[in-house]
Structures are given as structure tokens and as C-alpha cells.
Amino acid sequence: MKYLIVICLFFQVLSTAAFGQAFKYHTVAPGENVFRIAQKYSISQEAIFKYNPDAKNGIEVGAKLVIPVEEKMADTNAPVSFQSHKVDRKETLYSLSKEYNVDIEEIKKYNKQLYSKELQKGEIIQIPVFANVDVRVEQPKAPVSSPSRTVVQDKKTREHIILPKETKYGIARKYGMTVKELEDLNPTVNVLQPGIMLRVGTDVLDEPVIITTDAFRFYEVQPQETLFSLTRRFQVEKDSLMALNPALKDGLKSGMILKVPTKDARGRELNDIAEEPIEREEVDVINATLENRLTNFNTKNIVLMLPYNLNSLRKDSISNSKEVLEKDRVMRISLDFYSGAMMAVEKAKKLGISTNLRIFDTQQQASKVAGTINSNNFNDVDAVIGPLLQATSEEAAARLSNLNVPVISPMSNRELRSLPNLYQARPSDDMLRDAMITYLQEHSTGKNVIIIADASSGKIKSMLMDALPQAKIVSPGAHSINEGTLGNSLVKGKENWVILESGSVALLSSVTSALNRMARANQITLFTTDKNNSFESDVLSNEHLGRLKFHFPSEYKEFDESGRDNFIDAYKEKYGYIPNKYTVRGYDLTLDVLLRLGAAGSLEKSVEANFLTEYVENKFLYKMKPNGGFYNDAVYIMQYNNDLTLSVAK
Structure with missing residues (x-):
């Protein structure tokens, strides 16, 4: 069935x-x-x-x-065709809208990259052509004969006389302009000289715009930058950055000129330490139920890219389908994930968020991903969920980075490339390890800590020793532990925390069996930073792990089948069986993406808001990587209980 x-x-x-x-x-x-x-x-x-x-x-x-x-029949408001236009120097969206008699928003709609960056000279964009609209054929442009003829003709302006030490950055900042807008208004002024008159905007900032100390400098905001990324870049709190730049109260805009510090708190030049870890206080995490924060109810355009491997299936043969499914684990995972994603789309619709979902088969090939993106229009896509594998996820993100389309990698636990639009939804193994070490540091005070690590776990052993200098070290044999040595390390009447690091089934079995016997007279809790496949071996006793309250890091928690959950109940009613972890992940991840879009308008804005979200089995707290991209920093510390159930550690 x-x-x-x-x-x-x-x-x-x-x-x-x-x-x-x-x-x-x-x-x-x-x-x-x-x-x-x-x-x-x-x-x-x-x-x-x-x-x-x-x-x-x-x-x-x-x-x-x-x-x-x-x-349905063609939308009367949809364009009937498109005309390619090569951007010339000094051209703006305003001038193109006048030239082609098309609204600026219509141009942006079909050239989505223009929402986050300025026009670039030589760039090819698509101009929508609507029915009953005269399209002006592009003619060679006459050279500018007079400085009074500027592209921004309709913008209200005033005169500004250049003062000594003034720069384009300072003048643009004073009048609430970008440098490009200032240059567009003054195309003949290449070098600023005191006494020259410039045309500027009318919004005047009532504060000095000449930097007289080397403690600060001007900085032009780049496309796709956020307040969060700028606070990390310049190691300054959000409140301080806004105090330095009052115009930020109206929002951050690409091209805006900001006053920023040149040195960090230690007096080091910021440019010289750009690649070093940034030490600063974390932004407050908002534990958010996004269902109560929804404000954007526009239809969300989502693409689901998964390796269904359709090429291996014959549509006319059920027996062939069953055989392929039995052999192809990746296909089964993809279908499980898809079924959960469909349930999430239905859930979001009940909350008022409709979804236009497109499905593509990646066939586990980066070349297939590239071909799919090249042959389809992704301009209006709000997010791509998938592909599953590292190589295909990175290929999709790289191909869509110019459109700033977020690509969410749902399954890969490897460290992904630093691409500005790539979101790693599954914490990497290193993140799990670091979360467990942090947990041990924060909760081991007053405990008798013992580290057991075999020869293959030397790296993690060193990290644990650095993090827990008070810990005792017990060196095991290749396949077993000396019970006498282990027993001498325990302290009666005190909590004993034993950290076990190994991939050897024999050693894991030997240690857990010995600790189980010793737990009759001692308080023992077992930990590991890496619950690898060896812990799943039938040789290890789950009863032993339960008695030892075994703790481990995990990217997900298992739902309680005996409890009540709307998603689990609905899934069982619809399909007749309990969903597995891949189905639940498809549901949790897809619902999270849709609700983040509904609550914040974009995934990047939801990262700025520092939303921590949690669903059936998974939670999400995205943070920005130093070199670009985002990762999910939400990790569970799980523990076995005496009744062999799992729960989140306190």
C-alpha cells in the first residue's frame, strides 16, 4: 500500500x-x-x-x-513581448522608463536583479512590451552638449558651492543622494574643486559632512548589503551605526553614503582584519511564531529542485516504478521530502499565503541544474528549495546569484561554498560538534568530567581539552577500555560526565557496557560530540544508553508518535502511515520559508530580524557567514531516557 x-x-x-x-x-x-x-x-x-x-x-x-x-487566457496586463536593451553610460531606470513608456516597476519586475543593484554599463536588460503601447526604437543618442541637460531632469534640485576638503561622498551624504545620482546631475564635473557649483538634491542633512579625523570614513552601501552585514563588517552595534547616520531611520538603500569607523575596539584597522572572526555581542534572538507575524500575503513563487531521477522511470509500468523505488534511495528521499513540502504549501494556504510552486528534476547532476536555470525564467522566484546535494546546491546558487534568488540547501551537512544567496538549512557536522562543546562548557561546572577518545579522534580530543581544562583523560585500547582505569576516574557522590569519542563499534560497546555496570553505584551521564553510524549498531545496547542518559547533538528532534500533532495526524490520515524524517523536514523547511517570506518580505530580512523558528522536528536560526551566504545555527542537544524515548536536554 x-x-x-x-x-x-x-x-x-x-x-x-x-x-x-x-x-x-x-x-x-x-x-x-x-x-x-x-x-x-x-x-x-x-x-x-x-x-x-x-x-x-x-x-x-x-x-x-x-x-x-x-x-487561463492571457492576462491583459502581461507583456506581449520583450525588447533587449544594452545599458549605456549615464542611463537610469527613470530615463529608460521615459524612453520606452514603461513604468520603472515593470522594468524591475522582469529584471529582478535591479531590485538590489543599480544599472551597469553594458548590461543587457529586457524591456517589457505591452499591447497598444508604442515602443520607441532605440536610436543613437546625441552627445550631451550642455551641462544643463542631465538624465534626472524632473528631480528637484538646488545649488551647492564646493567647500575645501569636501568629497563626492560627503556631498552626496549631505543631500541624501547616491554618488551616482550626484554624478548624473553633474556629468561634466570630474574633479571637485573649491568654488565650483554643483546641482544637488533638496534634502539637507543638518550635520557636518567633512571628516576631519582618521577615526571615521565614508562608505558607499553596496547592492545586497544589510544593516546586519554592515554591523559585522565595521564591528559596530546597530544603534551606534544609526547614531552616526540618522538617515538610516528611513531604511538602508544601495548607494547610500554612510559614516563608519576605520578601527575596531582594539585599535586595529578594519580592512586588515576583515577575514578574522568578528568578536561582538550577538543580536537578540527572537523566538518567533511567524504565524502571528504575517503581513505580506502576496503569492509566493517557489521552485522545488530535487533529484527525482525521472529518466530512470517508465511511465507505463508500475512494476518498473516499484523496482526503481526499491533501488534508488535518493529518489525515495526526494519523494518523501516532496510530500512534506506539499503539506506545508497547504498549511500556508490556510494561513492566507498562496504558493505558485514549480518542480524541476535535477537528476543529481550539476549540468542538469545549469541547463534548467538557463532555459527557464527565474526573475520572479522568491526562493529555490533544493537541490539536495552539495555540488548541485552550489551550482544553483552560483547561477542565480546575479538575480539574488535565495537557494536553500535542505540536506547537505558539508561546509558549502560562501555564495551570497546560498542558505545551508542543515547545520554542518562542525556546527553540531561546536554546539555540544558549548553545552558542556556551560553546564559542566561542579561535574567530574572524563574524556575517552581513541587514536582516530585526536583532533576533537584536543578541542575538548582546551574547552574543558579540568577534565580527566582516559586513553582506551584499540577495541576496549580498561575498567579499572575507568573506575578510578569516577567520583562517588558526584555527577560524572563521560565524553566518548570514537567510530569503533567494539570500543563503543565496551565503554557503554562498563559504564552501565558502574552506574549502579555512580551517577554517570554519557556524552559525545559526534553520534556517528557506529552508535546505531545493533551491538550497542539502547537500554545501556538510556540508563546513561546519553547526550548528543542533532539537527532535528524526533517527534513523539504517542502525542498529538496536527501535521502528523493530517499526514497519517492522507497517506495512511507515519511520515519519516525526510518528509517532516520537507514540511518544516518549506513552511519556514513561506512564513519567513510572509512575515519579513524576504529571507534576508528574516535573518536581519534574527528569527528563531521551530516546527515539528526542526528549528531554524540563520546567521550570515563572514565571506557570504547563510547557515542554520539552530542545534538540538538530545538525550536518551530510561524508557528509551528521546527528549531535548534541559
Whole structure:
């Protein structure tokens, strides 16, 4: 039965991926019939009957009909074609909108990179052409003959006489402009000289704009930079940065000129320590239930890229499908993840957030990812979830970085490349290890700490010794522990915390068995920074781990099957079986992305807000990597209980 459901789901994926069809539900209202509903959505009655064959026998009030959105007639507001335009020097969105008689927002809509950066000379952009609109064919531009002719003709301006020591940065900052806007208004002024008159904006900042000390300098905000990234770059608190730059109260904008410090608290030049870890107080984490913070209810455009490996499946053969599914673990994981993601889309819709979801098969190949992105329009995409593997995730992020489309890697626990739009949703093994070490540091005071690490765990042993200098060291043999030596390290009447680091099943079994016997007369709690596959061996006794209150770091917590959970109950009712961790991750991650978009407008803004979110099994706290990109810093410390259940450690 399970295979039948998965196969049906698989062909649903196949259909969606192959044709890119999108659908929505319509609830039949009193007085409606098929004809009126078809008119409402500008589709044919046959299209409704195709996806709702029972509707031929009549429809009832309250019934739900599947409406094929992609088959509706062309939107009268949609462009009928596009015209390529090569950006020339001094051109702006304003001048292009006048030249082509198109709104600036329409140009941005089909060139999404322009939401986060300025036009670049030589850049090719697409100008939408609408019906019944005269498109001006681009003609060679006459040279500028007079400084009075500027691109920004309609902008209100005033005169400014350049003072000694003034710079373009300082003047632009004083009048609330970008350097580019200042240059556009004064195309003939290349070098500033005292006494020269400039055309400037009318918004005047009432404070000095000449920097007379080397403690500060001017800085031009780059595309995609945020307040959070700037506080990290210049090692200054948000409040201090805003005090230095009052204009920030109206929001950060690309091209804005800011006054920033040149040295850190130790007196070191900031440029010289850009690659060093930044030591600063963390921004307060907001433990957020985003359902209560939703403000943006626009339809979210999401792309799901997973390795379904459709090329290995014959559509006309159920037996072939079952055989492929049995052999292809990656395909099974992808289908499980997909089923959870679909449940998340349904959940978000109930909260008022509709989703336009597109599905692509990556086939576990970076070249397939590149081809998919090159042959499809990603300009309006709010986020890409997937691909699963490191190489394909990095390929997708690299290809979409110019559009600033977030790519969320859902499964990889390897350290990913530092790409500005790449989000690593699963904490890496190093993050898990560091979280466990931090937990031990914070809670081991007054405990008798013992470290047991074999020869292959020398690196983590050194890290533990540095973090816990009071700890005792017990060196094991290759496959067993000397019980006498281990017993002498324990202290009766005191909590004994034993940290076990090894990948050897034999050694793990020997240590846990010995500790279990000694726990009859001692208080012992067992820890590890790496719960590797050897801990899952049948040779190890779960009863022993339960009695030892075994603690380990994890990127997820297992839900309690005996408890009540809306998602688990809904999934069991729909599919007939309990979801696995990949299904739950698909649900948690997809719902988190949709709710972050609904609460903050973009994933990057949700990072600035420092939202900590938690769902069925997973939690998310994204932080910015020093060299670009984001990682999920939310880790669970889990523990075994005597009844062999798992719980989050206190």
C-alpha cells in the first residue's frame, strides 16, 4: 500500500515537472455553475471538466473544483513581448522608463536583479512590451552638449558651492543622494574643486559632512548589503551605526553614503582584519511564531529542485516504478521530502499565503541544474528549495546569484561554498560538534568530567581539552577500555560526565557496557560530540544508553508518535502511515520559508530580524557567514531516557 501511494505521488511529481502546470482550488458558491466559474477564471468549460470529470453531472454548493491556472487566457496586463536593451553610460531606470513608456516597476519586475543593484554599463536588460503601447526604437543618442541637460531632469534640485576638503561622498551624504545620482546631475564635473557649483538634491542633512579625523570614513552601501552585514563588517552595534547616520531611520538603500569607523575596539584597522572572526555581542534572538507575524500575503513563487531521477522511470509500468523505488534511495528521499513540502504549501494556504510552486528534476547532476536555470525564467522566484546535494546546491546558487534568488540547501551537512544567496538549512557536522562543546562548557561546572577518545579522534580530543581544562583523560585500547582505569576516574557522590569519542563499534560497546555496570553505584551521564553510524549498531545496547542518559547533538528532534500533532495526524490520515524524517523536514523547511517570506518580505530580512523558528522536528536560526551566504545555527542537544524515548536536554 505504501508503495502504491508513493508511486501515485511520484507520477504527480512527474506530471508537474514535465508540464509546469499550476492549479488552485475554487469553492463553489451559491448560484454558481460551470459556465460562470469558467468565465471567472477565463478558461474553457472543457478545462474544468478535464480536471473535475464529476462536474459533468452537476456541481454542489461548497464543492471544491481544481482550476488549471496555467491554462487561463492571457492576462491583459502581461507583456506581449520583450525588447533587449544594452545599458549605456549615464542611463537610469527613470530615463529608460521615459524612453520606452514603461513604468520603472515593470522594468524591475522582469529584471529582478535591479531590485538590489543599480544599472551597469553594458548590461543587457529586457524591456517589457505591452499591447497598444508604442515602443520607441532605440536610436543613437546625441552627445550631451550642455551641462544643463542631465538624465534626472524632473528631480528637484538646488545649488551647492564646493567647500575645501569636501568629497563626492560627503556631498552626496549631505543631500541624501547616491554618488551616482550626484554624478548624473553633474556629468561634466570630474574633479571637485573649491568654488565650483554643483546641482544637488533638496534634502539637507543638518550635520557636518567633512571628516576631519582618521577615526571615521565614508562608505558607499553596496547592492545586497544589510544593516546586519554592515554591523559585522565595521564591528559596530546597530544603534551606534544609526547614531552616526540618522538617515538610516528611513531604511538602508544601495548607494547610500554612510559614516563608519576605520578601527575596531582594539585599535586595529578594519580592512586588515576583515577575514578574522568578528568578536561582538550577538543580536537578540527572537523566538518567533511567524504565524502571528504575517503581513505580506502576496503569492509566493517557489521552485522545488530535487533529484527525482525521472529518466530512470517508465511511465507505463508500475512494476518498473516499484523496482526503481526499491533501488534508488535518493529518489525515495526526494519523494518523501516532496510530500512534506506539499503539506506545508497547504498549511500556508490556510494561513492566507498562496504558493505558485514549480518542480524541476535535477537528476543529481550539476549540468542538469545549469541547463534548467538557463532555459527557464527565474526573475520572479522568491526562493529555490533544493537541490539536495552539495555540488548541485552550489551550482544553483552560483547561477542565480546575479538575480539574488535565495537557494536553500535542505540536506547537505558539508561546509558549502560562501555564495551570497546560498542558505545551508542543515547545520554542518562542525556546527553540531561546536554546539555540544558549548553545552558542556556551560553546564559542566561542579561535574567530574572524563574524556575517552581513541587514536582516530585526536583532533576533537584536543578541542575538548582546551574547552574543558579540568577534565580527566582516559586513553582506551584499540577495541576496549580498561575498567579499572575507568573506575578510578569516577567520583562517588558526584555527577560524572563521560565524553566518548570514537567510530569503533567494539570500543563503543565496551565503554557503554562498563559504564552501565558502574552506574549502579555512580551517577554517570554519557556524552559525545559526534553520534556517528557506529552508535546505531545493533551491538550497542539502547537500554545501556538510556540508563546513561546519553547526550548528543542533532539537527532535528524526533517527534513523539504517542502525542498529538496536527501535521502528523493530517499526514497519517492522507497517506495512511507515519511520515519519516525526510518528509517532516520537507514540511518544516518549506513552511519556514513561506512564513519567513510572509512575515519579513524576504529571507534576508528574516535573518536581519534574527528569527528563531521551530516546527515539528526542526528549528531554524540563520546567521550570515563572514565571506557570504547563510547557515542554520539552530542545534538540538538530545538525550536518551530510561524508557528509551528521546527528549531535548534541559
